Amino acid sequence: GAVVSQHPSRVICKSGTSVKIECRSLDFQATTMFWYRQFPKQSLMLMATSNEGSKATYEQGVEKDKFLINHASLTLSTLTVTSAHPEDSSFYICSAGRVRQETQYFGPGTRLLVL
């Protein structure tokens, strides 16, 4: 149990376009979902926290108008990278927190390449 999926697993887009990444908890309801970003040879950095039905909380330095997060249900959160630029190329990973459990379950990640 406790499986988190992401779609797509890999995406290549042109500079200036928008890309949507989906994160789903497949067999449990996630009270909270998190979005992380990981650049090559670096560690994961928390971008934002989203709770179902409310606005996401962004970490310092993360532009909320550029990285749009929607958490419409207890099993789905989406991250939209708007007007993507080459510097947004990265590995985007979501995780989900389970009600009354302390651990977080991570998705497999989405590799974004902006040309």
Place this chain on the structure above:
Amino acid sequence: DAKTTQPTSMDCAEGRAANLPCNHSTISGNEYVYWYRQIHSQGPQYIIHGLKNNETNEMASLIITEDRKSSTLILPHATLRDTAVYYCISRPYSGGGADGLTFGKGTHLIIQP
């Protein structure tokens, strides 16, 4: 979250026990120790967590010193698939996974055949 210190990299022979140390000398009384690992190009995977007692599950054992200033993750019989970056994180219990995780640089464990 309390700062943790881990060695940058470690080697271990396949089939032997891998012992990964973590120093968390500034840990406070309400902070747990968590271990996650990340295999190359995948999302992190939860391994184990504990407060002050030693813990064991199907993946690993966690040994926490009595003063809680350091801990060791033990993979009892390492396989090549255990090659990954292992992250030790200390943070308060938040219930329902309500807080994001702060990842350090972790230890790159390489299992040698």
